[in-house]
Amino acid sequence: MGDTIVAVATAWAPAAIGVVRLSGPDALQLAQRYWSGPKPRPRTAHLGTFVEPDGQPLDQVLLTWFPAPHSYTGEEVVELSCHGSLYVLRRVVELLIAAGARIAKPGEFTLRAYLNRKLSLDQAEAVADLIQAxxxxxxxxxxxxxxxxxxxxxxxxxxxxxxxxxxxxxxxxxxxxxxxxxxxxxxxxxxxxxxxxxxxxxxxYRAGQAVRQGIPIAIVGRPNAGKSTLLNALLAEERAIVSDIPGTTRDTVEERLFLGGYELRLMDTAGLRENPADVIEAEGIRRTREKIAQAFLILYVFDAAAETWEEAQAHARTLLGADPLPSLLWVANKIDRLAALPDWPDDVIPISARQKQGLEKLQQAMLNQLEQAGLGQEVLLxxxxxxxxxxxxxxxxxxxxxxxxxxxxxxxxxxxxxxxxxxxxxxxxxxxxxxxxxxxxxxxxxxx
CATH class of the missing domain: 1.20.120.430 (tRNA modification GTPase MnmE domain 2)
Structure with a gap:
């Protein structure tokens, strides 16, 4: 680690500000070759000009110097806050490389922080997780x-x-x-x-993976139970094709929803029935079963106007192939077609996806299930x-x-x-x- 590395530390896109970072023994010396401004003091932002080798101004920048070992990497670090022009950022990096720095490898700043005992390895991984959260x-x-x-x-x-x-x-x-x-x-x-x-x-571990990557939630049930309508209602936009023809959804439609601080991966699946109409529907049902196996939570949707609670339970046990059933919520859809609600157990959530009735109660029940599954713990693998x-x-x-x-x-x-x-x-x-x-x-x- 005897050399000095340089890279653009902000996103590679036009923006108001772009930051170029140097780390290594010669960081300050290299930056000062092109610096016209006050003498840098530790951990203080200085306004000045970054100049070309012939003295022509390239950009007005803020230079901040972090002396070793009191820096992110534990080495001499200089950050140049430039205007976010891609040309300016590229030119600043080119000049610093010409002066003796080398372009950093992916993650090399954090690697140096780890090697200099500024971070443990799991903390270094947490930096990447934080960036991607x-x-x-x-x-x-x-x-x-x-x-x-x-x-x-x-x-x-x-x-x-x-x-x-x-x-x-x-x-x-x-x-x-x-x-x-x-x-x-x-x-x-x-x-x-x-x-x-x-x-x-x-x-x-499964909960930790779900939190990092998005929590998979499968919306399943018989054909024409209103699964796609429910997906659209939860997203508050038309993402899935809806019709009264059973078997309209042939493949999985996956969309992301942010709810109560969680990122949910909602998966609208092909309707489950014993005798699919054709090979395409059969393939859709096979893929549905794959998504059910991956799901952290299942929303089992049944048509309350066409199916009793007992029939829904029996169908779920037959097609999900599990007894006891996996973590799921029972969703009684199309209650707008009922004259009165049946005497369902407390774990049945009555909704009308088309009329957007009962969605808040369903969303709260989803959050409760996630909390009970341990997703709110501070320490997760x-x-x-x-x-x-x-x-x-x-x-x-x-x-x-x-x-x-x-x-x-x-x-x-x-x-x-x-x-x-x-x-x-x-x-x-x-x-x-x-x-x-x-x-x-x-x-x-x-x-x-």
Whole structure:
């Protein structure tokens, strides 16, 4: 990291402001080659002119200098806030490269922050999540991870393992003395607690993924139950074709809706029936089943004017192929065609999608289901890399517990704890192979 890197840190599009960022030992020196203005002081924005090599002004800019180690990367950092002309931004970068900087690789600024111990690896991943967050819930999850709530939990796991492992290593050093420095009962209790906590985190993975990527919600039911009309009503615009002909929807229509701080992926599906009219409808039903398997929540829509509650339940169990049924909400549609509402259970939500009646109650019920499913938790597992590391850690901890139960040797128990410690260390970057770093930071934009 002895060189100085440069990149545009803002979006590559015309805008009022565009920021060019430098990081490295020569950041200030390189910027000052083209700077006409007051002498820069630390962490102070200075108004001046960025000039061409012949002295002609290129742009009026703000220069801010962050001396090492008090910067994002832990190195000398200079940020040039220019007018957001693409020509100006391109020319500023060209001149700085000509002076000796090199263009940054994707994620290299954050990689340097990690290597300089300004961020843990999971916090670096949270930076990428924060940039890509599309909803309040995704933003909240990324901020929690960036603030270190997740890191502290993982660090505590690893520290407890390190302490016991040190005692076991001491026993191995004095194996001829037949002494016990680590209480087996206390170690067993600790391992059981860690396994239980890791299992809780692993169970939260699906919710964490849903928050990051958008929560998949499948709208299913018989043909002509009003599923597409409901999608349009929730979106407050005509996105799906609606007709009275059963089987109009042949393929899945997916749209995004922001509700209560969550990004929802609403999936309008082909109507489910036992005997499809043709091969195209049959393929649509097959795809519907795929979406049902992916869904975090199912809205089962039935025509209240043509189907009883009991018939809807029986149909759902037959076609969803599950008993008990997966997480779903029962939606009784077309209540505008009823003279009076039947005596339905409390978990049936009466609506008229066409008349837009009952939609607020349905939306609140959807939010309640998401909260009950744990999507509002502060700490959720949301990265496949973390999930895989915790799976390996759990297996090693369970191996250590089995050895303790069977009276296995200290060296074997210690080896299982080392494996668990190593797996957990990969999450925060305490122990991280180079290929993992390459994969993580390649997903960043160049200026970050």
């Amino acid at each position: 599309q909803s309040e819930a995704a933003h909240r999850l990324a901020m929690s991870q960036l603030k270190g709530a997740y890191f502290e939990k993982v660090r505590t796991f690893r520290q407890k393992l390190v302490e016991f492992l040190a005692l076991l290593e001491l026993e191995l050093d004095f194996s001829e003395e037949d002494v016990e420095f680590a209480s087996r009962a206390e170690l067993k209790r600790l391992l059981q607690e860690l396994v239980a906590e890791i299992e809780r985190l692993l169970r939260s 949301s990265h496949a890399r973390h999930y895989e590391s915790f799976v390996r850690a759990r297996a090693a901890l369970e191996g250590a517990l089995a050895l303790l139960e069977s009276g296995g040797g200290t060296e074997l128990v210690a080896e299982e704890l080392r494996t668990a410690q190593h797996a957990i260390g990969e999450i925060t970057g305490t122990i991280t192979p180079d290929e993992i770093l390459g994969e993580i930071f390649s997903r960043f934009c160049i200026g970050k």
